[in-house]
Amino acid sequence: xxxxxxxxxxxxxxxxxxxxxxxxxxxxxxxxxxxxxxxxxxxxxxxxxxxxxxxxxxxxxxxxxxx
Numbered sequence: 001x002x003x004x005x006x007x008x009x010x011x012x013x014x015x016x017x018x019x020x021x022x023x024x025x026x027x028x029x030x031x032x033x034x035x036x037x038x039x040x041x042x043x044x045x046x047x048x049x050x051x052x053x054x055x056x057x058x059x060x061x062x063x064x065x066x067x
Contacts, residue, residue: 004029006029011025014028014029014032015028035047035050035051038050038054
């Protein structure tokens with residue numbers, strides 16, 4: 001495990017978001033970093049497409065609510 005220094009205001013945003021998303025502060029920061037990395041590597045994909053591809057890769061059944 002490493003230590004990453006971030007700005008105090010970003011840490012506070014992660015703390016608030018982690019409470020809403022039922023994650024630890026570290027898990028929230030890691031989630032944001034992973035999504036950001038995937039978004040930079042795949043600029044043609046939307047946030048929803050990235051999430052759907054990650055869920056599919058984890059073999060999570062995603063119901064189609066539009067049907």
